[in-house]
Amino acid sequence: MKKSFKKIAATMLAATMTMGLAVSAFGAEIDPATIPAGETIYTITGNMTDPAWALNDDANAFQETEFDGVVSFDLTMPAWDEENSWMSRFSIGAFNSETLVAGWNRILLGVPSIPVGDLGASLIGDVTNLSQIRIAPETETNVTVYFDTKTYGLVVKDEEGNLVDYSIGWCTADDNETYYTPEEFAELDFNEWVNGINADRKASLEALNVTSFPNFVQLRDNLVKKLNGEEVSDETCASYSVVGATELGIEWTPEAESCFVKDNGDGTYSKKLVATADGDFEFKILEDGPNFAWGMQMQLGTGVFQDNASQFKLPETVAGDEFVVTFNPSNGDVNITKNGEDFEYLVRWDTGREDEEYGEFFTKDEALAKYVPQVEETTTAEEDTTAAEEDTTTAAEEDTTTVAATTAAPETTTAKNQSTQTGDAAPIAVLVSLLGAVAVVAFVAKKKEA
16 A cells, blocks of 8 residues: 555656656656565666666666675776866766655765655755765776775776776755765865755755765775775774773774764664773764764663763673663664673763762663653643644634624525636646645655654
């Protein structure tokens, strides 16, 4: 049933949006309804692909490689021409069974956590103008583009296997935003950059809840290592950090790369910690450490980020112990394993207060029972008050309706004539109602799938 809901929504969206017309003009071949659940098709397109500028054509699909999660595509890049820079850039697309309209579903390079179904023209809005990549060789050059579907990292090599430089228009349409190399992105301040781009590009990033740059240099270098058969870290996400004792292989430094985490792609993040000494060691979980520093610390069990929030402790640690910290920023849940088994950690729930109520460490269950129910009880009381107000309002409205129905005057001939004459507007009203109904159906379908 939900498939049919999605087909209705996709059909109406394609018929009522300019992007839908553009997709038809390019001759879409990828049908999201035929993509098996759990699978994603990645494509590449530019002036140099065949067909050109057809992101949704399966002829432009990446090919699998021997390396886990890595796909590739061969391109012939033209010699750089400043007057025709559009000929030297390409986009990468992603499509799965959750895709609403198979059009310009560009990915955001370096950010694999964005649901594929939210790309392009989707229920969260039009976010079609995401990443484009530019290569500017002096002469025509045959290259292979390698794309890591796990990290959204990118590497380009020539026929001799040499690395080819590229620049990134991270959130852009065509060439109307500045392209930067991975090294140049490392020097940019995200807030300054995002406030300088086109308003609708900024809105796209806000809709996708993107608040920082990926580490493009590390993503590229890690993919190079993977292609060379070397072991690489997948903890490259700077959106969150696990900062703490150096004996755990991390630092008390919010912007340190050693504190970056792994994006698990399901809304959770994880960090591997290996102890180098015996003792009790502590850490915190931060949001976007490079930008917010200590200002956004995660509070256990709430999903709230604020200054002086929760601090976690790993008691009775022995050198060589291996911990994996997994957390969900949306609800503040934190789970830890030690040497592959569930581990009972300790937490000081609010480090901003030194009084007896908040100054001690408790187990996870003790802390949740002691502190989090206070928030839930307040919410319940508010809901009860709201429900009572709604009941009162509904009852009053029903009484008013009863009185109005009793005292209604008989319809006059003039009123009937006016009713008949306004029928000319009925087709417009029906169309508006139909579009509204489709929007509701699409929203319900999305909720059912979620």
